[in-house]
Amino acid sequence: MEASPAPSPPVSDGRPRRSGYRRLPVQQRREQLISVALELFASRPPEEVSLDDVAEAAGASRPLVYRYFAGGKQQLYEAALRSAAEELTSRFTVPPAGTPTEQLSAVLDSYFTFVAEHDAGYSALLRGGSVVETARTSAIVDDVRRAALRRTLRHLGVREAGPRLTLLVRSWISVVEGASLSWLDEGRTLPVAELRDWLVDQFVAMAAATALRDPQSAEVLAGVLALEDPAEPRTGRLRTVLTR
Amino acid sequence: MEASPAPSPPVSDGRPRRSGYRRLPVQQRREQLISVALELFASRPPEEVSLDDVAEAAGASRPLVYRYFAGGKQQLYEAALRSAAEELTSRFTVPPAGTPTEQLSAVLDSYFTFVAEHDAGYSALLRGGSVVETARTSAIVDDVRRAALRRTLRHLGVREAGPRLTLLVRSWISVVEGASLSWLDEGRTLPVAELRDWLVDQFVAMAAATALRDPQSAEVLAGVLALEDPAEPRTGRLRTVLTR
Numbered sequence A, B: 001m002e003a004s005p006a007p008s009p010p011v012s013d014g015r016p017r018r019s020g021y022r023r024l025p026v027q028q029r030r031e032q033l034i035s036v037a038l039e040l041f042a043s044r045p046p047e048e049v050s051l052d053d054v055a056e057a058a059g060a061s062r063p064l065v066y067r068y069f070a071g072g073k074q075q076l077y078e079a080a081l082r083s084a085a086e087e088l089t090s091r092f093t094v095p096p097a098g099t100p101t102e103q104l105s106a107v108l109d110s111y112f113t114f115v116a117e118h119d120a121g122y123s124a125l126l127r128g129g130s131v132v133e134t135a136r137t138s139a140i141v142d143d144v145r146r147a148a149l150r151r152t153l154r155h156l157g158v159r160e161a162g163p164r165l166t167l168l169v170r171s172w173i174s175v176v177e178g179a180s181l182s183w184l185d186e187g188r189t190l191p192v193a194e195l196r197d198w199l200v201d202q203f204v205a206m207a208a209a210t211a212l213r214d215p216q217s218a219e220v221l222a223g224v225l226a227l228e229d230p231a232e233p234r235t236g237r238l239r240t241v242l243t244r
Helices: A026-043 A051-058 A062-068 A072-090 A100-126 A135-155 A163-185 A192-211 A215-227 A233-242 B026-043 B051-058 B062-068 B072-090 B100-126 B135-155 B163-185 B192-211 B215-227 B233-242
Strands: none
Touching: A026 A051, A026 A062, A026 A072, A026 A100, A051 A062, A051 A072, A072 A100, A072 A135, A100 A163, A100 A192, A135 A163, A163 A192, A163 A215, A163 B163, A163 B192, A192 A215, A192 B163, A192 B192, B026 B051, B026 B062, B026 B072, B026 B100, B051 B062, B051 B072, B072 B100, B072 B135, B100 B163, B100 B192, B135 B163, B163 B192, B163 B215, B192 B215
């Protein structure tokens, strides 16, 4: 994934170290710089973060930061974004057991754990309006959305999704995204469990409304329904709508 | 709305005009430059559009463009974005007659007419990934979303929306946005009337799912339902879900 050149070892220049700087192995230093950068880029507008800020927060010198990220702030920003995107994508794994709504709830729980842990970092990942946003950073964010779409369709057992089913899943993903941003914006007022249940309800409702007009969505939903616990109230509503 | 200084008349320098340049009244020239800029910024990545391109497409000189937009490309870009945003917002007007679903359909028709007319300009309005995107341009786009939220809530007769009702309306607006971007991306494959009906269905489904847990949303929906044609099939489904 990383296109940056392998950095030379940062502590081979033989000069005395400035006090307070710690020696770290190459990979560990790289990860530390990325993690520190992500925190900084997240907690204030990325255009207000300087490489000096990153160096200081990492307990490193500015030249050291440049040795790892010769492309400067933009390269560091993109590496931080990519690291967050990879971690987020890894959360999309569906647990093997449970009914479809239980599995969906579990994925959403894992997603909200990420959002809560990364807070401002997550907002920075999804929000534009930053001078460091480029076609490349947008592509990183779009990759996350595409991964979410792919995983969802695969989980639903769909090989080739038609335009209506794709639209449904994409739209629901944008609802999840928007809902989590609103949740952060509004100081996490709503309990996360309620938000998760609301999003599962939304999926059911949106899918049912799409199935009314689209045979592929109806077929996929019928398959999901067969795996669902008949006592689950959402299933009852879904059945009602589907069988009208 | 415009913070730019009033331009001095552009044709008072007494030098002979280069052939092909046309004299235009101040306001008309300003509007023409904005409209030409919007087309250009929309049809290719804004960072690849130069002021020379705008001048050429407008049949004007580069100094003339600068006389109107002393802040250069960024100012022109923002003016173009603001102009598109204002036009889009003006489309959110709800027709006075009709049932709620008919009114919603009419607003969506008007919205899709804007989207179809502005095509790439609309994508540029909503998509990040451009070097000319800043906190200021994001604020313009957010203003449009806020206006859509306000109009929708006002139309629903809501004075003070709680977090769940706000989340519902915001989420639906993001579904509309995402759906229209997908529609453009995929070469307008789906008929716009189908997309419009799908979005009305989505509103009904999402609202019904929210009303199950939120008394305010349930109350608002009950009010809307009372105005709805009882023969309208969506209303039937909504009633079913609400009365469970």
